[in-house]
Amino acid sequence: MDLIKKLDECEARLKEVQELIMDPDLVKDQKKYKDTMRENGYLTEVCELYAEYKKILQGIKDSTEMITMEDDVEMKEMAREELKALEEKKPQMEEQIKLKLIPPDPLDEKNIILEIRSAAGGDEASLFVRDVWEMYIHLAERKGWKTETMEAQETEVGGFNKIVTSISGKFVYGTLRWESGVHRVQRVPATESQGRLQTSTVTVAVLPEAEEADITINPGDVRVDVMRAGGPGGQCVNTTDSAVRLTHIPTGIVVIQQDQKSQIKNKEKAWQVLRARLFDLKQGELDKERSTARKLMVGNGDRSEKIRTYNYPQDRITDHRINMSVHNLPGFMMGNMDDMLDALNVYAKEEQFNELDK
Numbered sequence: 001m002d003l004i005k006k007l008d009e010c011e012a013r014l015k016e017v018q019e020l021i022m023d024p025d026l027v028k029d030q031k032k033y034k035d036t037m038r039e040n041g042y043l044t045e046v047c048e049l050y051a052e053y054k055k056i057l058q059g060i061k062d063s064t065e066m067i068t069m070e071d072d073v074e075m076k077e078m079a080r081e082e083l084k085a086l087e088e089k090k091p092q093m094e095e096q097i098k099l100k101l102i103p104p105d106p107l108d109e110k111n112i113i114l115e116i117r118s119a120a121g122g123d124e125a126s127l128f129v130r131d132v133w134e135m136y137i138h139l140a141e142r143k144g145w146k147t148e149t150m151e152a153q154e155t156e157v158g159g160f161n162k163i164v165t166s167i168s169g170k171f172v173y174g175t176l177r178w179e180s181g182v183h184r185v186q187r188v189p190a191t192e193s194q195g196r197l198q199t200s201t202v203t204v205a206v207l208p209e210a211e212e213a214d215i216t217i218n219p220g221d222v223r224v225d226v227m228r229a230g231g232p233g234g235q236c237v238n239t240t241d242s243a244v245r246l247t248h249i250p251t252g253i254v255v256i257q258q259d260q261k262s263q264i265k266n267k268e269k270a271w272q273v274l275r276a277r278l279f280d281l282k283q284g285e286l287d288k289e290r291s292t293a294r295k296l297m298v299g300n301g302d303r304s305e306k307i308r309t310y311n312y313p314q315d316r317i318t319d320h321r322i323n324m325s326v327h328n329l330p331g332f333m334m335g336n337m338d339d340m341l342d343a344l345n346v347y348a349k350e351e352q353f354n355e356l357d358k
Helices: 003-021 024-028 030-069 073-100 122-143 172-179 263-287 292-298 329-333 338-356
Strands: 112-118 146-154 160-168 181-187 198-208 222-227 243-248 253-257 306-311 316-319 324-326
Touching (some): 030 073, 112 172, 112 263, 122 172, 122 329, 172 338, 198 263, 222 263, 243 263, 253 263, 316 329, 316 338
Antiparallel strands (some): 146 160, 243 253, 306 316, 316 324
């Protein structure tokens, strides 16, 4: 890719966008207004970096000319030092610009519905569901995000077979979008009396929360059933039909919500989850048509790929997609996972940028 040409195109587009913003009719279309303002903000940041980059290029040119033309020894030496500093800064600035040239995905600003389920490993898997869930809760607390548990299927050993949580705040989906997949744990379970190492797995799904405007659901395609809530050991059993089950007939997606005592609230949350799952299904179909980076990161769409291993004996977390390991498992499980999350996002952006070259 011709970096200068691409940046010149961004400068030209910014002028067009700024003219659009001056049009008083723009605010009449709120969606178009929001999209235009988002594009203006993005292009402004790109062009600010371009201005810095042009200063570096001009500085390199000026220093090179001074070394060639200047007779004064001290001035030549100063120019050489300046040239060295600028040439070191140039590739760093280019990498920064390349990452910025990937337009932000509007989905990144969305809140999410986080679903974590036990897979292989029985009781130990259910305990790891709780550990992974608490890891994301700690991260949310650090980020100032709001969390609300929508469904929790507890087990007798203190874990969860399944837990569903909504997380809202700034840039939630953009931060956690690559967490979907199979998370594997290797450790000696608390339930293991012989001290033997066990491998268990849980699945994580990060669903961007969908507004009604994001996806259209035909009410005739959804069967609504109400029933009495139930739970292990007779817990959470109501004497009224407060639990709600939604079945989306075209896709076969089933959502059951029973955590609230109110049927109205359960129905509201069930529709919220159904919208998110259908929206995620729609996005997954789009992903198949998108870049190899997205295909690599999201896999085949059924969330069956092992994406990360948590090895307790070796105090190591390894993300298999980017071959990155971190040695601070206790800290990681307390939500100190920014390095891993940042590396995943940078990798995805770099691969997207490479796609622009083709």
